[in-house]
Structure formats: structure tokens, C-alpha cells
Amino acid sequence: MFKTVLVLAALAGFAATQTITLQAESGRLSGVDIGTSVAGYTGTGYVEGFSDATDKIAFTVNVTESQLYDMSLIYNGPYGDKYTYVVLNNAGGSQVSLPSTSTWKTVPAGQVLLNQGTNIIEIQSNWGWYLIDAITLARSASRGPHNITPRPVNKNANDDAKALLKYLRKVYGKKILSGQQDQASLDWVTNNTGSTPAIIGVDLMDYTDSRTSRGASSIDVNHAIAHAAKGGMVTFVWHWGAPVGLYDTPEQRWWSGFYTAATDFNVEMALADTTNSNYTLLMHDIDTIASQLKKLRDAGVPVLWRPLHEAEGGWFWWGARGPESCKALYRILYKRLTVHHKLNNLIWVWNSVSPAWYPGDEYVDIVSADTYAQGDHGPISATYNNLLSLTNDTKMIAATEIGSLMDPVQLKAYQADWLYFCVWSGDYISAGIWNSLDLIKQVYADEYVLNLDDIQGWKSL
Numbered sequence: 213m214f215k216t217v218l219v220l221a222a223l224a225g226f227a228a229t230q231t232i233t234l235q236a237e238s239g240r241l242s243g244v245d246i247g248t249s250v251a252g253y254t255g256t257g258y259v260e261g262f263s264d265a266t267d268k269i270a271f272t273v274n275v276t277e278s279q280l281y282d283m284s285l286i287y288n289g290p291y292g293d294k295y296t297y298v299v300l301n302n303a304g305g306s307q308v309s310l311p312s313t314s315t316w317k318t319v320p321a322g323q324v325l326l327n328q329g330t331n332i333i334e335i336q337s338n339w340g341w342y343l344i345d346a347i348t349l350a351r352s353a354s355r356g357p358h359n360i361t362p363r364p365v366n367k368n369a370n371d372d373a374k375a376l377l378k379y380l381r382k383v384y385g386k387k388i389l390s391g392q393q394d395q396a397s398l399d400w401v402t403n404n405t406g407s408t409p410a411i412i413g414v415d416l417m418d419y420t421d422s423r424t425s426r427g428a429s430s431i432d433v434n435h436a437i438a439h440a441a442k443g444g445m446v447t448f449v450w451h452w453g454a455p456v457g458l459y460d461t462p463e464q465r466w467w468s469g470f471y472t473a474a475t476d477f478n479v480e481m482a483l484a485d486t487t488n489s490n491y492t493l494l495m496h497d498i499d500t501i502a503s504q505l506k507k508l509r510d511a512g513v514p515v516l517w518r519p520l521h522e523a524e525g526g527w528f529w530w531g532a533r534g535p536e537s538c539k540a541l542y543r544i545l546y547k548r549l550t551v552h553h554k555l556n557n558l559i560w561v562w563n564s565v566s567p568a569w570y571p572g573d574e575y576v577d578i579v580s581a582d583t584y585a586q587g588d589h590g591p592i593s594a595t596y597n598n599l600l601s602l603t604n605d606t607k608m609i610a611a612t613e614i615g616s617l618m619d620p621v622q623l624k625a626y627q628a629d630w631l632y633f634c635v636w637s638g639d640y641i642s643a644g645i646w647n648s649l650d651l652i653k654q655v656y657a658d659e660y661v662l663n664l665d666d667i668q669g670w671k672s673l
């Protein structure tokens with residue numbers, strides 16, 4: 213089904229200081245309908261029926277000078293948690309989370325850099341199934357200085373970890389560090405751009421028993437130490453295969469054992485009683501990876517350590533039982549690695565945006581998010597701003613996994629001060645689908661982007 217309802221476009225010209233409200237029902241509507249049955253909307257109605265990928269509202273906005281605006285969305289979400297997609301002038305833009313609500317709510321929708329003259333802002337379907345009442349635009353206040361103390365949360369952090377955080381704080385808000393997941397993909401970047409990413413992203417996935425016992429093995433720790441020896445930085449994620457309860461069927465093979473769908477391992481039950489065998493198995497896995505992290509510590513390599521990532525998505529078993537069991541596991545992991553194993557080379561990177569999932573300021577050095585929005589080389593400013601409010605701008609913010617490279621010009625214009633980016637491996641970087649080779653070359657050549665050559669000697673800077 214595809215229908216187009218043409219309504220007069222909202223043509224708004226407005227003065228510098230004003231907040232403008234653009235009613236959804238006055239936008240140019242494609243594949244969507246005007247509704248009036250859910251009370252409490254502003255204007256004369258709202259827009260519903262976002263069902264097809266091409267469904268959208270287009271707003272026309274005229275401004276007298278180029279300027280950054282804070283955008284908000286007034287919406288209703290009776291069908292559960294959804295995402296919409298805000299696209300400015302057919303390029304860039306960002307994914308905006310619309311949490312479930314049965315009343316009309318206003319959510320920040322990031323920022324838009326409006327050009328002098330006419331601009332088109334589109335609300336595109338994405339997940340669909342929400343009601344849009346209006347958007348508002350207000351000139352962005354220029355942001356004050358970040359309120360970040362570059363001291364690791366671990367009081368016993370070693371000199372390597374302290375030096376890393378200190379250097380990162382020094383560049384935060386001024387530059388972005390380049391990063392690439394996986395040694396082979398990092399080599400591809402070097403071969404194709406002539407520049408090597410500052411940060412290598414690697415994985416502790418294939419070191420635990422439930423995987424090594426099935427034939428998995430890894431040399432990611434060696435790769436990390438080698439990259440650090442060249443003056444680079446290291447970030448580890450941990451696709452932690454459940455220690456037990458893997459289905460290992462043709463549909464859910466053992467190597468997918470970190471996915472909720474591939475195991476009946478129940479983290480909440482495992483943590484309920486510290487004497488049960490599954491709790492013991494979790495501790496055993498933590499001890500196993502501790503011995504890998506010790507190799508890095510002993511080689512003088514501090515680690516941007518990002519365990520229990522993407523928890524709030526629920527697709528990994530550590531997030532499958534909700535925020536409380538996940539936060540409990542994160543704190544147990546923190547204590548076991550820092551206190552028991554004296555791994556004082558770790559910088560703790562938390563990877564969910566929602567306040568409900570946040571384990572607490574005393575366990576987190578850096579906050580982060582993973583975003584995959586194909587075709588969008590914008591600054592992901594809505595997510596950046598949500599992370600800013602998560603800690604009231606007291607922690608640095610990283611783009612720990614991305615599909616699409618971000619345009620450095622937009623990063624600066626939007627004050628989206630991502631500390632580093634790390635592009636996911638394989639096709640995301642090298643197939644020319646998510647990122648063209650021209651764009652990759654352009655990003656790696658930009659003075660705003662710090663590569664391996666640019667960060668040499670960072671430990672003593």
C-alpha cells in the first residue's frame with residue numbers, strides 16, 4: 213500500500229531567537245495519514261500510519277542565516293519502543309529513539325544545521341508505528357566546556373591507564389581518534405588510505421572455554437600488543453559466549469553463543485546465588501580473560517575495555533534479563549578484574565545510552581554507543597546528546613562501533629565531540645557499500661582526525 217496525501221508544506225520563516233513549532237499535519241505527507249482520535253495533540257491533528265519504509269513527513273523551513281538548531285519531536289508511542297529517522301536536506305541526519313508511551317511526549321531529536329534559505333527536514337519511517345504531533349526548532353546555545361576530570365575511576369589505575377585517559381581528555385572536543393575493528397580490516401585501511409587508524413578494535417571472544425573447547429582460537433591479544441608497540445591504542449570488546457546452555461543447532465550454532473537467541477543461559481538466575489554452578493562458570497570465564505588482559509598489562513598496554521556491550525538491546529544474554537542483572541554482572545566483573553586480579557590497566561567503557569542501564573559513575577570512565585545507519589554520514593548528534601545528558605557531561609563519549617564513517621565537517625558544526633570512532637570489520641569498511649573508498653580516504657586525510665602517526669608519543673604528552 214502506498215498513498216500520497218499532499219498538504220500545503222509548512223513554509224516557515226522565523227526570527228533568530230524564536231522557538232518554532234511545525235505541525236506534522238501541515239507537513240508534506242507521503243504514505244501517512246492525519247489522525248485525531250488520540251486526544252492531547254497540538255494543532256489540528258497528528259500524523260500516523262508509518263508502516264512502509266518510504267513513509268515520511270517533509271517539513272520546509274526557511275532561515276535567514278546558517279545556524280545549528282536543537283530539534284524536538286512531540287510523539288505518542290502506543291505500540292512500544294520505536295525509532296524514527298530524521299533527515300536534513302536529503303543527507304546526514306540521525307536515528308531518534310521513541311520510547312513506548314501512551315501519552316504525548318517531547319523528546320530531543322538531536323540538532324540540525326540549517327542552511328541559509330530553504331531547508332527540508334524529513335521524519336522517515338525507520339521502525340514505524342508511532343504518532344507524530346509536531347517538531348520544534350530552537351537555536352542551539354553554544355555548549356560550555358566539558359566538565360570532565362581525566363582520572364580513572366579505579367583508584368589504583370596504573371601509570372599507563374592514567375596517561376591514556378589524560379591524553380584522551382587533552383584531545384577530546386578538539387579532534388577525533390580513528391579506529392578500526394579487526395587486524396585485517398585495519399591493514400586494509402592502511403593499504404588503501406596510506407594512514408593507519410590510531411586505535412585497533414579487537415575481541416576477547418575466542419578465549420573462553422565454551423568456545424576454545426569447540427575449536428576456537430584467537431591471536432587478538434598479540435595483535436593488540438603489536439599495535440601498541442607501534443604507538444597505537446587498543447580497545448577490547450568481549451563477545452562472551454554463554455559458558456553453558458548453548459543450543460548449538462543448525463539454526464543457532466555454538467559460535468553465536470553470545471546471542472540471547474542461541475542459549476537458554478539465564479544471567480539473572482546465575483547471579484541469584486553465588487554458590488550455584490553457573491555463577492562459578494561466569495567467574496571462571498572472567499578469570500580466563502583476566503589472564504589475557506594481564507598479558508596486555510605486563511606489556512605496558514592500557515586497554516579501552518568495553519565489556520557487556522549493547523546490553524540495552526537485549527540481543528546478548530547479558531542484557532536479556534533487563535538492566536538490574538546486567539548492571540550487577542558489570543559490577544562483579546569490575547571488582548573481579550580490578551580488585552582481585554589487579555588489572556589496573558583498564559579504562560572502563562560503558563556502552564548503553566539508557567539511564568536505566570547505567571552501572572554508575574564509579575564504574576565508568578567513558579560512555580559510548582554503537583550505531584549503524586547506512587547512508588548516514590552525519591554526526592549522530594541525537595545519540596551524542598543523549599550520552600551527554602546520561603552523565604551530565606562528566607565522562608567522555610565514544611562511537612565504539614559504527615557502520616558509516618562520520619563527516620568531520622559535520623562533527624565540528626554539530627559540536628558532536630565523539631572521542632573516537634571504530635568502524636566495524638569486514639564489509640563495513642572495505643566493500644564500498646557502507647563507505648566509499650573516496651570517503652574513507654577523505655576522513656583519514658582530514659586534519660580533525662587523529663591517526664596512528666598523529667598520536668605518536670601520547671604516553672608522555
Ligand SMILES: *[C@@H]1O[C@H](CO)[C@@H](O)[C@H](O)[C@H]1NC(C)=O
Pocket residue numbers: 223224225274329330
Ligand atoms: C522560503 O524560501 C523559498 C525559496 O527561496 C521561497 O520561495 C518561499 O517563499 C520562502 N518561504 C517563506 C515563508 O519565507
Ligand SMILES: *[C@@H]1O[C@H](CO)[C@@H](O)[C@H](O)[C@H]1NC(C)=O
Pocket residue numbers: 396397399400403
Ligand atoms: C596489505 O598490504 C600488504 C603488503 O602489500 C599485504 O601483504 C596484505 O595482504 C594487505 N592486506 C590487506 C587486508 O589488504
Ligand SMILES: *[C@@H]1O[C@H](CO)[C@@H](O)[C@H](O)[C@H]1NC(C)=O
Pocket residue numbers: 456457458476477478481488489490
Ligand atoms: C545453568 O545454566 C544451564 C543453561 O541455561 C541450565 O540448564 C542449568 O539448569 C543452570 N544451572 C543452575 C544450577 O541453575
Ligand SMILES: *[C@@H]1O[C@H](CO)[C@@H](O)[C@H](O)[C@H]1NC(C)=O
Pocket residue numbers: 359604
Ligand atoms: C550538571 O553539571 C552542571 C555544571 O557542572 C551543574 O551545575 C549541575 O548541577 C549538574 N546537574 C546535575 C543533575 O548533576
